[in-house]
Each structure stands twice: as structure tokens, then as C-alpha cells.
Amino acid sequence: MRSSIISAAALLATCTSAAPVVERTADAQANFPGILASYSAGFKNPTIQSSAGGQAICISGFVDITASANNFLLNTEIPANQSAVTQLVTELMQVNSTKSKSLNGGPNHVSGTYSIYSQLCFPQAAGTIDATTLQFLIHGSGLDRSYWNAAPGYSYVDYAAEQGYTTFLYDRLGTGLSDHPDPVQVVQLNLQVVIAHELIQLLRTGGFANQTFKRVVGVGHSYGSAQTASITAQYPKDFDAIVLTGWSADNSGMPVAFAGLDLAIANQVAPRRLAALNNGYLTSAGIEGTQFFFFREPQFDPLLLDLAEATKQTLSLGELLTNIPPKVSTNFTGPIIVVNGENDLPNCAGNCLVPYNKPAAVKAAFYPNASNGSSWYLAPSTGHGLTFHYTADAAYAHIHDFLKKNGF
Numbered sequence: 001m002r003s004s005i006i007s008a009a010a011l012l013a014t015c016t017s018a019a020p021v022v023e024r025t026a027d028a029q030a031n032f033p034g035i036l037a038s039y040s041a042g043f044k045n046p047t048i049q050s051s052a053g054g055q056a057i058c059i060s061g062f063v064d065i066t067a068s069a070n071n072f073l074l075n076t077e078i079p080a081n082q083s084a085v086t087q088l089v090t091e092l093m094q095v096n097s098t099k100s101k102s103l104n105g106g107p108n109h110v111s112g113t114y115s116i117y118s119q120l121c122f123p124q125a126a127g128t129i130d131a132t133t134l135q136f137l138i139h140g141s142g143l144d145r146s147y148w149n150a151a152p153g154y155s156y157v158d159y160a161a162e163q164g165y166t167t168f169l170y171d172r173l174g175t176g177l178s179d180h181p182d183p184v185q186v187v188q189l190n191l192q193v194v195i196a197h198e199l200i201q202l203l204r205t206g207g208f209a210n211q212t213f214k215r216v217v218g219v220g221h222s223y224g225s226a227q228t229a230s231i232t233a234q235y236p237k238d239f240d241a242i243v244l245t246g247w248s249a250d251n252s253g254m255p256v257a258f259a260g261l262d263l264a265i266a267n268q269v270a271p272r273r274l275a276a277l278n279n280g281y282l283t284s285a286g287i288e289g290t291q292f293f294f295f296r297e298p299q300f301d302p303l304l305l306d307l308a309e310a311t312k313q314t315l316s317l318g319e320l321l322t323n324i325p326p327k328v329s330t331n332f333t334g335p336i337i338v339v340n341g342e343n344d345l346p347n348c349a350g351n352c353l354v355p356y357n358k359p360a361a362v363k364a365a366f367y368p369n370a371s372n373g374s375s376w377y378l379a380p381s382t383g384h385g386l387t388f389h390y391t392a393d394a395a396y397a398h399i400h401d402f403l404k405k406n407g408f
């Protein structure tokens with residue numbers, strides 16, 4: 001079997017093209033001829049890839065998800081120009097801003113069928129899927145599914161596969177290869193929650209790869225953690241355990257983090273990749289903003305910052321304006337672990353231990369009935385984009401210890 005391990009430098013050489021760099025479909029297709037036949041059920045236009053470090057085999061394709069949700073009616077237009085975006089963010093970040101509230105016109109029912117790009121990755125060493133436990137990965141804003149599988153040595157998918165776990169990852173609505181509907185009225189948190197719920201139901205009932213996954217662990221990063229916490233509040237049976245990364249109840253770092261991120265109209269700052277997007281899809285204006293929000297020197301290889309910048313994705317205006325804290329998940333009784341970079345800027349105001357232990361506080365604030373097996377961990381001297389740092393694998397080791405201790 002050919003090794004898929006390639007250097008981060010080699011990755012970078014190709015990473016400005018639209019295709020995700022770590023997914024070498026042609027090689028993998030030739031290497032795993034039987035996989036497509038056995039495991040492609042549920043995917044449209046299925047293909048096979050190796051994960052970044054070669055520890056997992058991934059089946060990928062599109063899935064049509066029909067979903068409806070109570071979004072909010074936002075009384076705002078698609079921004080006409082960058083000046084309008086900058087002014088909106090300025091107003092959102094001012095002291096005691098009432099901007100989101102003043103634009104919110106109340107509940108707005110949305111529904112549709114959305115094409116969601118999905119991947120199911122299982123341990124290459126086993127060569128088959130074990131349906132006992134699945135890890136369901138939800139990426140954050142400004143990223144897509146490739147956050148979980150960024151490069152060799154920087155891949156949650158690889159780490160989990162090495163430990164024997166199958167992972168499911170997908171591009172959230174409005175990112176990557178998934179559909180990009182109206183970024184103001186449609187791409188909002190509540191619809192994202194229902195789409196994830198529908199995917200989880202399919203995974204549990206044989207909708208993918210002819211497997212009925214018995215237990216599902218929810219794993220989020222940043223906005224994906226907020227979404228995971230919203231799922232456990234609304235659908236307490238969806239997950240048996242949860243892993244929240246890049247997240248806490250402290251939002252006090254958001255204004256400075258967003259100031260440094262410098263949100264810009266994505267089709268203007270990344271025209272080679274994102275030209276087709278509506279002006280309501282936003283991303284960092286440049287590499288300085290990406291570093292400021294996601295990275296912490298000197299805990300990363302500069303090539304990973306270049307990779308993150310070259311593959312960056314978007315945040316929708318609707319997600320920005322409806323970023324309300326999740327409800328308390330009183331009915332969730334499984335174990336939770338919160339794992340952050342110690343110096344996470346947006347979600348810990350740059351220090352997760354000042355003035356209190358922010359990851360440890362998540363349980364009391366959002367999961368009063370979570371099991372006593374719950375835990376937390378801080379990756380030392382690490383920023384918000386945990387996967388991009390040298391500390392990623394050590395953090396992933398803590399997560400997998402937690403899962404094993406709790407019987408998963």
C-alpha cells in the first residue's frame with residue numbers, strides 16, 4: 001500500500017488550488033478497490049481518499065439533507081461593499097451593542113433540501129468499519145471539514161483512526177463543497193443544528209455505508225462546539241459523549257478577536273477560490289487576521305499558518321448575527337470534555353485560566369447533569385486553532401484517554 005505521508009511543504013505547494021490537498025483520490029481509488037463497493041451507500045458521487053497521514057481511509061460524497069428550522073428574520077441587506085461590512089462589525093463590537101437585537105425580526109421558518117459534502121473515515125489498519133462508536137466532527141467558522149485533517153501530524157481523523165475510531169466529518173452548510181444558500185436568512189445556527197441532527201439520525205439508522213452506529217460522540221471546534229452544545233440541548237439523545245474544543249462560556253475576548261480578524265467580503269479577498277459567493281459570506285482580510293484569531297507563536301510551524309490562510313473558508317452574516325449562547329443541556333447525562341488552547345483568544349480572551357478556569361466551568365454552566373467522568377484539558381501556549389499547533393496530537397491523546405476511560 002502506498003504511503004500517503006507527504007510533507008507540509010509539499011502540501012503547501014499545491015494548496016492554493018480548489019481541491020483539498022490531502023485527499024488523493026486517484027491513488028486511493030486504485031489502492032482500495034473493494035471499499036467503494038462495500039461502503040459507498042448513502043453518498044452521491046462517492047470517492048475514496050487516504051487521510052492526511054494515511055491512518056484512515058475516507059469515503060466521501062454529497063448527501064441531500066432535507067431540514068427545516070426556526071431561524072431568525074434578519075432585517076438587513078446583503079452588504080453592498082466592504083465599507084458596509086466593516087461598519088457592521090464596528091457596531092456589533094461596541095460596548096453593550098444592541099445591533100444584533102435591533103436587526104432581529106423574530107422567528108423565521110426555513111426549510112429546504114441541502115447538498116452536504118460528507119466523509120466517513122475508518123482505520124486503515126483494520127480495513128473495515130467497526131460500528132460500535134462513531135466520532136461526529138463539526139468544524140468552526142472560517143474553516144471547513146479539512147480542519148480535522150489538515151496535514152500529516154495535524155489530523156484528528158488520523159489520530160482517531162490510529163486509536164481504532166471511525167470519524168464522520170462534513171462541510172457545514174455554507175462552507176467548502178456544501179451548498180451556499182442565502183447567507184443572511186438561511187445559513188444560521190438553528191438550521192445548522194437540524195442538519196447535523198438529520199445526519200446523526202442517518203448514521204444511527206443505516207443511512208451511510210450500510211452501518212448502524214451504536215454510539216455517537218459529538219466533537220466540535222469553536223462555532224462547531226457551540227453547535228454541538230445546541231444539539232445536546234435540543235436533541236439530548238443524539239450524542240453519547242461530547243468533546244468541545246476551542247470553546248467556553250467566556251465571550252469577553254470576542255471584540256478584540258474580531259477586530260484583529262478583520263472580516264472582509266470573501267469573494268473579494270479570495271477571488272480564485274471563493275469568487276462565486278454572495279457578499280454575505282465573510283472571511284479574514286489577510287494572513288495577519290488569520291494568525292491573530294487562530295494561532296499562537298511560537299507553538300506552530302509557519303507552513304501551517306500558510307496552509308490555513310490558503311484554505312480558509314467563511315462565516316455567514318446570518319451566523320455572525322445569530323450567535324446566541326446555547327441553552328443549558330439539563331437532559332444530557334453523558335460525559336463531556338472541554339479542550340482548549342491555553343491562550344485561545346476568541347473563546348478564552350487569550351488566557352483560559354484568568355480570572356477562573358474557563359474549560360472546567362463549562363460543565364456547571366451548560367451540563368449540570370453530565371456524568372462524573374467529565375473532564376477538561378488545556379494545550380500549553382496554544383491558540384484557538386488547536387489542530388494547527390505542535391500541541392495538537394498531545395491534546396488529541398487526552399481526548400482519546402477520556403473516551404476510553406468512559407467506556408467508548
Ligand SMILES: *[C@@H]1O[C@H](CO)[C@@H](O)[C@H](O)[C@H]1NC(C)=O
Pocket residue numbers: 079080081083084
Ligand atoms: C457602500 O454601500 C453603501 C450602500 O450600502 C453606500 O451608501 C456607500 O456609499 C458605499 N461605500 C463605498 C465606500 O463605496
Ligand SMILES: *[C@@H]1O[C@H](CO)[C@@H](O)[C@H](O)[C@H]1NC(C)=O
Pocket residue numbers: 095096
Ligand atoms: C452594559 O450593560 C450592563 C448590563 O446591562 C451594565 O451593567 C453596564 O453598566 C453596561 N455598560 C456600560 C458601559 O454602560
Ligand SMILES: *[C@@H]1O[C@H](CO)[C@@H](O)[C@H](O)[C@H]1NC(C)=O
Pocket residue numbers: 038210
Ligand atoms: C447490509 O448489512 C446487512 C446486515 O449486516 C447485510 O445483510 C446486507 O447484505 C448489507 N447490504 C449490503 C448492500 O452490503
Ligand SMILES: *[C@@H]1O[C@H](CO)[C@@H](O)[C@H](O)[C@H]1NC(C)=O
Pocket residue numbers: 233234235236331
Ligand atoms: C428533558 O426531560 C424532560 C423530563 O423528562 C422532558 O419533559 C423534556 O422534554 C426533555 N427535553 C428535551 C429537550 O428533550
Ligand SMILES: *[C@@H]1O[C@H](CO)[C@@H](O)[C@H](O)[C@H]1NC(C)=O
Pocket residue numbers: 330331332333368369
Ligand atoms: C438534572 O438536574 C436537575 C437538578 O440540577 C434535576 O432536577 C433534573 O431532574 C436532572 N435531569 C436529569 C435528566 O437527570
Ligand SMILES: *[C@@H]1O[C@H](CO)[C@@H](O)[C@H](O)[C@H]1NC(C)=O
Pocket residue numbers: 371372
Ligand atoms: C458525582 O459526584 C458527586 C460528588 O462526589 C456525587 O454527589 C454524585 O452522586 C456523583 N454522580 C454520579 C452520577 O456518579
